[in-house]
Amino acid sequence: MYPVITISRQFGSGGHSIGEKIAKQLNIPFLDSEIVDRVAVESGYAKELIEEQGEDTSSANKWFDISAASAMYFQSPQDEIFLAQRKVILENARKGPCVIVGRCSDYILRNAEVNCLNVLIHADMEHRIQRVLQRYGDIKNVDVRKRIQKKDKQRRTYYRYYTDQHWGEYSNYDISLDSGTLGEDMCVHLVCELAEKMSQNNA
Amino acid sequence: MYPVITISRQFGSGGHSIGEKIAKQLNIPFLDSEIVDRVAVESGYAKELIEEQGEDTSSANKWFDISAASAMYFQSPQDEIFLAQRKVILENARKGPCVIVGRCSDYILRNAEVNCLNVLIHADMEHRIQRVLQRYGDIKNVDVRKRIQKKDKQRRTYYRYYTDQHWGEYSNYDISLDSGTLGEDMCVHLVCELAEKMSQNNA
Numbered sequence: 001m002y003p004v005i006t007i008s009r010q011f012g013s014g015g016h017s018i019g020e021k022i023a024k025q026l027n028i029p030f031l032d033s034e035i036v037d038r039v040a041v042e043s044g045y046a047k048e049l050i051e052e053q054g055e056d057t058s059s060a061n062k063w064f065d066i067s068a069a070s071a072m073y074f075q076s077p078q079d080e081i082f083l084a085q086r087k088v089i090l091e092n093a094r095k096g097p098c099v100i101v102g103r104c105s106d107y108i109l110r111n112a113e114v115n116c117l118n119v120l121i122h123a124d125m126e127h128r129i130q131r132v133l134q135r136y137g138d139i140k141n142v143d144v145r146k147r148i149q150k151k152d153k154q155r156r157t158y159y160r161y162y163t164d165q166h167w168g169e170y171s172n173y174d175i176s177l178d179s180g181t182l183g184e185d186m187c188v189h190l191v192c193e194l195a196e197k198m199s200q201n202n203a
Numbered sequence: 204m205y206p207v208i209t210i211s212r213q214f215g216s217g218g219h220s221i222g223e224k225i226a227k228q229l230n231i232p233f234l235d236s237e238i239v240d241r242v243a244v245e246s247g248y249a250k251e252l253i254e255e256q257g258e259d260t261s262s263a264n265k266w267f268d269i270s271a272a273s274a275m276y277f278q279s280p281q282d283e284i285f286l287a288q289r290k291v292i293l294e295n296a297r298k299g300p301c302v303i304v305g306r307c308s309d310y311i312l313r314n315a316e317v318n319c320l321n322v323l324i325h326a327d328m329e330h331r332i333q334r335v336l337q338r339y340g341d342i343k344n345v346d347v348r349k350r351i352q353k354k355d356k357q358r359r360t361y362y363r364y365y366t367d368q369h370w371g372e373y374s375n376y377d378i379s380l381d382s383g384t385l386g387e388d389m390c391v392h393l394v395c396e397l398a399e400k401m402s403q404n405n406a
Contacts, residue, residue, distance in 0.1 A: 122373055175393075176323075176378065178374075189396075189400065193396060
């Protein structure tokens with residue numbers, strides 16, 4: 001049986017697209033919008049808010065200030081979304097093999113007695129800028145480099161806040177790949193190869 | 204043509220043995236004792252000293268103090284060994300595909316216009332302790348955990364001193380693998396698979 005594959009990725013590294021291709025190639029579910037749908041039901045929050053707050057601190061920085069001051073007394077909307085996401089991720093991972101991108105899934109599943117393959121996808125800034133420009137087109141009045149740096153910071157802060165660990169520590173991953181030097185398809189191939197071998201060893 | 208494969212590794216992660224197996228499987232040179240032999244000729248220092256000082260600071264901590272104080276005036280033996288090693292690594296890498304373990308080879312080759320595949324092998328402390336005990340037997344009066352931590356620190360210091368970068372930053376590697384969770388053979392298989400694909404793409 002294939003493992004549950006968690007993919008942590010730097011913004012602009014192509015991790016989302018790599019995860020989608022891996023799921024397609026192994027013919028296992030790719031959990032993305034399904035998580036948002038289920039979290040909306042669980043938490044009662046709008047899908048748009050969940051998409052925005054599901055793994056970035058972004059505009060919710062004010063919530064972080066609130067929660068730092070009063071975390072003892074109540075849960076912030078972001079806390080509630082995190083907990084609902086956690087529940088949905090655990091439920092899905094226990095059902096069987098799937099690919100989950102981001103959302104601290106590596107951390108959430110670490111003690112869940114689920115056979116996991118934790119993947120990190122990264123790339124250098126130049127490759128990421130190229131990728132963001134290709135994907136979103138030439139964005140006027142936006143400094144792409146600054147946008148990437150901001151997104152990285154938001155994800156790091158989110159991860160740090162909910163896991164008390166540093167994002168992107170290589171020791172947290174079974175395999176880390178540079179999608180800039182290797183290319184997307186090579187990353188897909190290597191992770192699928194690894195998942196195949198793991199499933200043979202478990203058979 | 205296969206790339207030049209550099210392997211950085213945590214002490215006790217099996218990186219040396221993995222590198223040896225990769226070289227054997229791809230039928231390309233594995234550079235280890237050959238480097239020491241050539242550096243001995245280049246630098247005039249004894250092989251034993253080169254083996255000891257070739258990538259660890261170990262007992263040479265005093266040299267670091269000396270070189271910090273007087274780096275403007277003369278080269279320490281360790282500096283001379285580093286420079287001789289650098290020369291030998293560059294010469295060999297320019298000759299053709301090979302596997303080089305440690306010795307800041309990833310950093311040394313970064314601008315050498317050599318097609319490189321930079322690999323990091325790591326593992327958690329428990330796996331590393333088991334491996335060191337298996338390899339060196341039950342060492343009496345030695346705290347293996349402390350020995351591993353000390354070796355890590357020495358390599359980090361050496362790398363930091365000569366490259367001005369942090370050792371083990373995932374962004375410096377094309378692929379990072381956890382030999383503890385994946386096992387040695389899986390690491391060998393994945394790196395060979397990657398080298399094969401790279402050679403096909405370059406053909």
